[in-house]
Amino acid sequence: MNQSFESTLDGQREWFEDYLTRDNDIYWVILNRRGDFVGTTALYNIDFVAMKAEKGRLITDEAIAVGGPFVLEAELLLLHFAFKELGLKTIYTTVRDDNVKMQSVNRKLGFEYKYTIDIRDVPYHYYELSLDVYNPEPFEPILEHWRKRYERAKA
Incomplete structure (x- = not known):
């Protein structure tokens, strides 16, 4: 996490209690077909006046995520x-300069780079x-491939 302070248990509890008072965030847990935890993602800072929101907080367990298109599915569902x-x-997002995987995912989904900003002295795009x-249709063959692969493995 990009933070300029030490993350303590008390600090995390305080953040969590404050977070529970928010009503403009949605968090999802990403599971594989067996129900194993793969990661999380979120849509937050939802603003119905400006009709926009921020996507992010996509965190996956890479050891499990390589077993399917979990990131793609999670992003498309979100x-x-x-x-x-x-x-x-x-929908907008900020991605660390060194997170080239997520920059690639965003570009493939149609996100347009606008500018670079510093967040706590770290460059973000x-x-x-x-x-x-937004056009999810080009991704359907990928998802269909994985659906068929899963069905064959179940048989």
């Missing part, structure tokens, strides 16, 4: 929920994706 269920018009640009 974006579907944001655009289709919540009716938002823009700011990306936006608008509803009129």
Whole structure:
């Protein structure tokens, strides 16, 4: 985590108690088909006036995540929920300069790089994706491949 302070148990409890008072964040837990924990993701700072929200907090256990398209599925489900269920018009995200994997995922999903900002003296890239640009269809063959692979393994 990019923070300029020591993370203590008391500090985490305080953050969590404060976090529970928020009503503009949605967290998801990512599980594989067996129900094993793969990671988490979130849509937060949901703003129904500006019709936008921030995506992020995508954390996966790489040892398990290599067994399927979990990151892709989680990102597509989050974006579907944001655009289709919540009716938002823009999703934005900030990604550390050294997180090239997530920068690649964002570009493939259609996010447009806007600028670089410093967050606690660390460079982050700011990306936006608008509803009129979002197109999940190119990813369907990938997901279908993995669905078939899973079905064959079950048989």
